[in-house]
Amino acid sequence: MIEKKFGYGIIGCGTISKWHAEAAAATGKYDLIAVTDVRKESAERFAEQFHCMAVDSTEELLKRDDIEIISICTPSGFHATDAIKVANAGKHIIIEKPMAITYEQIDDILKACKDHNVKMQVISQMRFKENVLKAKEAIDSGKLGKLVIGDVSMKYFRSQEYYDAGGWRGTWKLDGGGALMNQGIHGIDTLQYLMGPVKSVFAHAKTLARNIEVEDTAVAVVEFANGAIGTITGTTSVYPGIPRKFEIYGTKGSITLVEDTITLWDIEGETEKIKEGDQERKLDSASNPTNFGIEGHIMQLDDMAEALIHNRDPKVNQYEGKKPIE
Numbered sequence: 001m002i003e004k005k006f007g008y009g010i011i012g013c014g015t016i017s018k019w020h021a022e023a024a025a026a027t028g029k030y031d032l033i034a035v036t037d038v039r040k041e042s043a044e045r046f047a048e049q050f051h052c053m054a055v056d057s058t059e060e061l062l063k064r065d066d067i068e069i070i071s072i073c074t075p076s077g078f079h080a081t082d083a084i085k086v087a088n089a090g091k092h093i094i095i096e097k098p099m100a101i102t103y104e105q106i107d108d109i110l111k112a113c114k115d116h117n118v119k120m121q122v123i124s125q126m127r128f129k130e131n132v133l134k135a136k137e138a139i140d141s142g143k144l145g146k147l148v149i150g151d152v153s154m155k156y157f158r159s160q161e162y163y164d165a166g167g168w169r170g171t172w173k174l175d176g177g178g179a180l181m182n183q184g185i186h187g188i189d190t191l192q193y194l195m196g197p198v199k200s201v202f203a204h205a206k207t208l209a210r211n212i213e214v215e216d217t218a219v220a221v222v223e224f225a226n227g228a229i230g231t232i233t234g235t236t237s238v239y240p241g242i243p244r245k246f247e248i249y250g251t252k253g254s255i256t257l258v259e260d261t262i263t264l265w266d267i268e269g270e271t272e273k274i275k276e277g278d279q280e281r282k283l284d285s286a287s288n289p290t291n292f293g294i295e296g297h298i299m300q301l302d303d304m305a306e307a308l309i310h311n312r313d314p315k316v317n318q319y320e321g322k323k324p325i326e
């Protein structure tokens with residue numbers, strides 16, 4: 001049986017758009033028809049590489065009847081405007097993180113998706129990693145006992161050149177925040193995914209080492225709804241950049257992950273244990289923003305196609321996408 005292929009388009013042909021085009025191709029469920037970018041030459045180069053059309057504007061892309069799903073890969077501050085346009089055109093949306101950068105923008109997106117009955121998948125690829133899911137299952141099943149502490153540490157390195165390159169990075173208007181809103185959002189989303197809803201946050205944020213408007217360093221103390229407490233540490237200013245680490249501690253067990261590698265798994269009564277120090281270092285984006293794999297994007301784009309085929313919500317719908325920004 002030939003599976004249905006969804007007509008597909010991309011807005012914004014910069015760094016991350018390649019992950020979308022390649023992931024879409026890998027699922028076998030998308031037919032990339034056309035792309036657009038405010039920089040015409042970027043769209044043309046991309047179209048040549050991925051054998052599709054380059055069109056002159058988002059409006060032109062939205063007019064096409066042969067496109068059903070659109071990935072939004074523009075700077076974060078444009079996500080809301082773009083998402084609302086795409087929803088108004090009745091097309092389903094795959095949107096890069098963060099879904100938007102203010103509460104007002106998020107509310108406008110939720111309304112547009114509802115009014116036009118379109119689905120949205122917010123990219124949050126960590127949630128699709130096998131070991132993150134394994135940890136979540138153990139936590140949700142109560143194996144760790146009462147949860148006591150949940151920490152995430154993201155001590156990254158991004159150079160001044162990195163910030164200067166896009167023009168939009170490090171600005172309030174288009175990045176919406178720094179070490180936490182941009183680089184840290186995956187870690188924050190994963191922490192709240194594992195630990196459950198957040199009750200309160202107290203934070204210190206500073207711009208210590210980069211010439212940018214937003215924070216390059218922040219530490220937050222979090223209280224979760226289940227009573228556990230924890231910390232979120234994020235920076236983009238430390239050399240050489242240390243892989244992200246999650247630490248979940250309960251009265252009956254502890255799990256730590258460095259990126260998606262389990263570095264500690266010790267649960268009362270279980271004979272299988274993993275001890276810290278036994279693991280090889282895998283791909284991580286601690287000091288290189290593009291040093292991460294495509295598997296997460298493949299799973300998310302596949303999940304979006306399956307959601308449309310079976311008329312269900314994608315796993316990280318707009319309501320899930322809102323959580324790490326809150």
Ligand SMILES: NC(=O)c1ccc[n+]([C@@H]2O[C@H](COP(=O)([O-])OP(=O)(O)OC[C@H]3O[C@@H](n4cnc5c(N)ncnc54)[C@H](O)[C@@H]3O)[C@@H](O)[C@H]2O)c1
Nearest residue numbers: 012013014015016037038039073074075076096097098166
């Ligand atoms: N999931 C991840 O791990 C991940 C990784 C990197 C970036 N991102 C997210 O992807 C988004 C884009 O980041 P990037 O690193 O690819 O940025 P980038 O600057 O490399 O690319 C953005 C592209 O959008 C184009 N553009 C800007 N405004 C536009 C508009 N109004 N209409 C059409 N095109 C427009 C630019 O010309 C550029 O080609 C950001 O929201 C970022 O947070 C996610």
